[in-house]
Structure formats: C-alpha cells, structure tokens
Amino acid sequence: MTAMTKVKGLATAASFAATLLVGGVTYASADEVKLTMVGPDWPPMRIMKKFFDEQYKPASGNKVTLDIDFIPWPDFYTRVNASLTSGEQKYNFAVSDSQWLGAFIEGGYFRKINDLIDADPELKATMDSMHPAIVNAYSTYPNSTPNYYGFPQFPDVLVTYARKDVICDEGEQAAFKAKYNEKLPCTGEELDNMDWNTFAHVGEFFQRKKGDKLAGQVLDDDFYGIAYQAGKGYDFSTSSVHSFVWQHGGGIWDETKAPTGHAEGVVNSAKSIEGMDHFMSMLKWMPPVVKTGTMDIFVSDQLFREGKVAMNVDWIGLGEASLDPKTSKVADKLVFGMAPGLRGADGKINRTSQIGGQPFVLTTWTTDAQIKEAVGFVKWWLSPEIQHQFAAAGGQSAITSVYTDPKYVTYRPWNRAWANSLDWQKDMWHVPQFFEMLTQQQDQYDLAITGKQDAKTTMNNVAKFQEDLLKNAGLIQ
Template identity: 35%
Template sequence: MTRKKLVPVLTLFIAALLIFPVPIFLGSPELKKVTLTIASPEWLPGKIIEELSKEKFTEYAKQYGYDVEIVFDYSPWGTYYQRLSSVFAARSSEIDLAFSDSQWIGEFSEGGHIIKLNDFLEANPEVKKALVEDTMENVLLYYLVYPRAGLKPEDAPKLIEEGKVNVWGIPGTADAALIFHYRKDLFSHPEERAAFKAKYGYELPQTYEDWAKVDWVQVRDFAEFFTRKKGEKLAGEVLEDDFYGIVLNNARDYDFISCFFLPIFWSWGAELWNETTMTAEGYVNSPQAKEAAKFYMELVKFMPPGAPSIDYDGLITIFTQGRAAMTVLWASMSAIFFDPKASKVYDKVAEALMPHHDGVRYTTLGGQPLVVSSYSRNKEVAFLYLKWYYSDTIQKELALKLGFTARKSILNSEEFLNSHPWTRAYADNIKYAKDFWNIPLYSKLLEAQQEVLNAMVAGQISPEEAMDLIAQRHEEILRQARK
C-alpha cells in the first residue's frame, strides 16, 4: 500500500479507537491517568451514580488502559442550566460529560457543544441494541433525538436503528414520570368512606386498580372532601391544624409549575404548540387548554395558603407533616415520604397512576440524558463511560438503587417492581410521559409560561386570560425560530 493510500486508512483506524476502545491485557504499557469530570445537578441520584462510578467504572476502565479519577461537578438545580451554558459558551474542557435536561438538547446540539452519537452507536452495537430494543420509546425520542418535529415516540426505535435521526445522548437519570401519592389511611377509613359516598354518590378508591380508573374530576371531589379546618374531625381525630385536600408545586422557579400543570393540560386534550409549524396560537389557548386551566384553579382552592410559592421543599414538608391528603412527586424524591425519620405518615402513603380525564392520561416527562461535551479532552474515556453506563448490569444496579429506569426488561421485572414503594406506579406511569419543547428557544418559552401560570395561581389573572397571554408571548418568541 502506498503512503498516500495509507494515511486515510490510519486516520479512520484512529477515529474508530476513540469511540470503540480495545481492552488491553497483561504485559501492556502503564495505565494512562485521566480525570473524567461529569456535570450533574446536586441531588441524591447524582450522589448514587458518583459512588457507583468510583467503585466500578474505575476498575472497568483499567481493562482499556486507563487509570481514571471520577469527579462529579455539582450545581444546585436552580443554577445548573447556567453552569452548563457558561462552560459551553466558553468552550471549556473542564467538563467531559453532563446530565442535561432533555429540553436543552436543541440548544446544546445546534451550538455545537455536544457530540452526536450516531457513530458511537454504530461502533458499539450492544449499546445501540439496548436503546432500540430495550428502552421506552418516549424516552428515546424525548431524551435523545433532535430535531424531532413531526416524529412520534413509536417511530424512534426504527429511526435510530436505521440511522435516520440524530442521537445526542443516552438515557442518564430516567426519573421520567411524576407519581401520584395519597393517604391510604384516610381513603380507607370507614367513617370517611361512608361520609364521602353520602355526599358524592360514589365510593372512594380503595385499591391500585380502583385508582387506575380515577378521573381528575374525581380528584377535585377528593380534595374538596378532605379539606378540613382546625378543630374539625378527620378519620375520627380532632385536627390541631388546618388540613388540605391536595398540595402541588406551583412555584415560578425553573419548570416547577409547568411540570405539575401539564399532566392536566394534556389530559384535557390540549397541546402547547404545533411542533412542525412552530405556532402556539390556537393550541396553548385552545378551548381545551382554557378548560384545563380553569380546572387547575379548582384544585388550587383546596391547597394550603401561599399556593403560588409552594416549591418542592414546601410540598414535601406539608405532605410529610401529615397536612394534605394527596400530592404528586417525582420518583427521585419519593423516598422521603417513607422515611420514618423525616415523615409522620411514612406508613400511611400509597401510590397510583396519574389520573386520566375522559380516558386521556399523561404525566410530564422528567429526567436527563447523558451527553458528551464537544470540548472534552478525554473523549475516548467519555465514550467508554457511556458504554459502561448503559450496560445491562450497571443499568439494573442503578435501577434498584434509584427506583427508576427506562429499560423495559428491568421495568417489567418483579425485582424492580418490589424494590421501592413507588416502583410499580412508576413502571405504569412512564408510558404516559410526555415532554415539552426542546428547541434552542426553550428557556424563553418556559420563562414566559412559568411567569403567567404562577400569576394565574396567585389570582392575578384569570385562567382564560392566562392561556391567551401565554399564546401571545410564545408567538412573539417563536417568530424568531420561524425566520
């Protein structure tokens, strides 16, 4: 072979090694020292992943010739987006991988900040197979694919298999579905059951199967019924404080109120926008959208005072102190409800499917894909980490520790379903998870929506006016994308 022909062959070989490292064996050269830095929100799942990475990835990497030090770069949720954005804007190499919210994929990919993984998947067929054959379709589409306009979750496996879409990550922390929690001691109390039936004409749900039939309109009845004043009786005992039917996160911070409003919004048949034409007018302010907003305000009547400022800390405090009958929370945060050191109702909580409305059921998609920074100086080790992270063994171990996963084979296993109090509800809820925008203008769209929804809960604007105002502001923002 001539030198001229040899050069491109060697180039291809070296590129392949970056995304498909080869194990070394005894007698190989000394291990190469590498510090692999992974950006993560500051929360319990990150700590669990860090611990497992330090314990097992470091040993795994030695097979490929690397002595790896794992460093997790934590930021609070409130500033995490700003942290990643500033690192990427500076084209800094200080981060190798990041757990990115799914909605940031558009901005980060169009900015050239993260690496497209199509070649990585071709070079690592076991990872591609795990994605295509054993990962929930909605997670595949919403976490990994951009652009995605006009695509449906059921299309994702085939499109990824055939390489017809751009893939930007793998499922990182698949905290993908909100879970409905309720006080089982109250709903099963004989006196409360009899009083409820006498007032509303039907029975309170008693079993998991009963709850699967519950409409959001019935949740409104439950919330009204269980709202009591100090001095009144609840389950045969005199209340020392006011008690509330339901508590939800209505805070303006980041995506808080949107995540809790959207399951109702979508279940009423509304949509945020037309993803193909990038228009909001007539969608986010449709008749169905306005009815959903009006219904949400019905629930607000039975929430604690200061509902517009209730965030995750407030929600968890109110529910664990035994002052609300129902709530909704992510799987990643649900463990505190069952901790006897933190919760007065640790033995009185049960989980259910998110309610439907007229047979339509949705929950907001949560969780983060794991992406590789374009500016990493350790790309070969970053790719190796992806391969390790999405292996069957590591995914199962993480699922059992975290109480959530996107892998179908794990979701359907008895071991997972029995691993935590909420895992059955999580496994049933994830199929209804839906995401919102993931285009570069996401943060502006979200900020406008958060401000208006929070004002609606505060009573500063009517539900109908709120949805019209969101449509107006979103149209102004989306005009930039349509140019």
C-alpha cells in the same frame, strides 16, 4: 536588565507555555483517562459515582476515573450554563434537563452521538432497549427526530403520593361513599384508576379546619385534601399545566412541525384553555400557600411529609425523603399510584403527562480517547445489572428488560406505577428559546394561579408571545 536577559526571559516563558500545552495533549493520550462530569447534588448522582468507583472495570484495560462536580439543585442550571458558555471546556459529560438540549446543542456544546451508536452495535442495542418516550425526551433534538444526544441518568415521572391512614379509614370511606356515591381510592390499584374528578372530590372532602375530626382524630391544624405543583419558579406550574392541556386534547407549540406549525391557535385553542381551566379549578382545595404562587415541587412535598395533605402529585425523584422517618411524619402510612388523568367518554383515562428526569450528555470537546472510555462507561451504566442495582438503591430505569422484571416493583413502593406511566410521557420544547418561553409562560400561569386573570387571557398572552418570539427566531413562518 539587558536585552539578553529580556530574550532569555521570553524564552523561558515561551517554553513554560509550550510545556503546559504539550502536557495537556500527552495526558489525554496516556493510558489513564479522566472523565469529568457535572451533575446535581442528590442521591441518583451520588449513587452513580459510588457504583463507578466500586464496580467499574473498563474493557479497554485503561485506568479510567470519573470526576463528578456535585452542584446543589437551585444553582444547577446557572452553573452548567456558565461553564458551557464561558468556554472553559471543563466537563466531558453534563447532566441536563431535557428542555436544555436545544440551547446547548445550538451553542455547539453537546455532541451528537449518532456516529457512536452506528459504530457500536452494543450501544445501539442499549439505545433500542429503552422506552421510546424516554429516548425522545432525553436524547432527541429537534424533539422526536432521529438525532440523538443523551443517555438517561435519572428518568422520572409524576406519581400520586397518598396517605393510607387517612384515605383507608373506614369512617372516611363511608362518608366519602355517601357524599359522592363512589369509592374513596385506598389501594395502589384504586389510585391508579383515579381520575381528576375523584381527585377533586378528595380535595373537597378532606379540606378540614383546625378542631375538625380527621380519620377519628381531632386536628390541631388545618388539613387539605390535595396538592400538585403550581408555583412560579422554574417549570413548577408548566409541568402540571402541560399535562392538563394535553389530556384535554389541546397542545403546546410543536417543534417537530416547525416552521409551518404555529403557537397561535394551538396554545390558546379552546381545548388548551379548557385544560388550563381544569388545572385552576382544583387549586382551591390545596393548602393556602398556593395563593402566593410559591407552591413548587419542594413545597408540596414538604406539606405532604409534614402530614398537611392527603394526596400529592409529585416527581418520584423527591420520594426518598417521604419514606425516611427522620424527614417524614407519614413515612409508615404511604401508598403510591399513577398520577390522575382525564376520563374520556369511553371510560378510559388519558394520562398524558409532562416527563421529568434528566439525561447526561457528551460534550463536543471530549477527545477520541475519552469518548472511547465514555461509551464503555455508558454501556456499563445502562447494562441491566447496574440498572437493577441503581433501581434497588432508589433510582429509576428506562431499560425495558429492567423495569418489566417482576423484581422491579419490589425496590420502591412507587415503582408499581412506573412502567404503566412511561407510555404517557411527553416533553416540552427542546429549542434554544425554551427559557424565554418557559419564563414568560410561568409568569402568565402565576397570574392565573394567584387569581389575577382568567385562563383565556393567560393562554392568549402565552400564544401571542410564543408566536412572536418563534417568528423572530425563524421557527415559525
């Protein structure tokens, strides 16, 4: 190899590198636009992809393709987190749990969309047509401020799943009435009107041993009245506990009050502890797996589908499997209502609840050409026509005109609970420290759930940790 060949080799390599770089640029400015998205591998995402491939006609006349990486739920956060933080800049859209917003916005990955909304009256109209609780939870950072980021992919709330064959049985109805002097809820409307007291009674009433009778039949296994999430993984007790805390008038650390708001005195206020105690008081009526600290949304759903519990409070997102006779022993026996709430002195039920579901968010490296097409895609996705189709295929819609349409409740049995639940939804913190707060809180709640410490100690520990963490982060003065 001489000096000349060395130089030639260098030149070849350099031109190769240049081709790669230039190639990337010309590709993006051509009439073919590719949008890449990462989302969980479950029906709502598959439906989105299917509708896009079959129906989407971009107004610009460009050829737009949507590539979705489907990731199984248990790996979803890890994979999205790894992709974003590694700087590979692979995705134009990421589906994100609402509480991840702050972490990924502060990291510089999620793109603010206020300029897009201001520049496009149609997009603005779309954003305005959504329920404000959904916009606040899925789109704003800091939470509930007019700084917008995301669009709803699959909005979700907690509802009550119940078994008609058990709760509507005449014998059980009469026995329940005799024991508690109140009617055992049977229809959807009666479930809507159910408070935690009645729910606890259902728990106590339906706890049966193997060999006991249930709705006239002898049980071949233990049976339980109620279930709701109270597990150690991810946010599987937080979602329940927050609801109880809010309903009792307590609170979680409020990021809209930063930096003057505190965690100490709020998270461990008397009312918050009362909420935590209330949450713990019903665990004894649940299937025994709750004592191991692994009663998460999937376990309680499975227990319900296997016919081991009378009522389960869970996300709508898991509902499809309970309707399918192949995966559910109770598929033909279902009735749905709103999640229970706390009845006040005035007789009205407070149902403030932790919101579920996911927005999808634009990333900062998306090019102008891609953004133009992305906005077109979002407007199409959130258009009433597509949202109706999405809901008919098992999705949920946050667009007011869609979910208030009389047709909406006919799509799925739980849809009757949807519109009324939306007003009560609130979200946890969106700050970048959310995962530390969530992990520590989940650990503490687990200690309470498995009977190792009381509610007061638990809430004090959570408050102390959050106060310290947020002080160090400059979010509390």
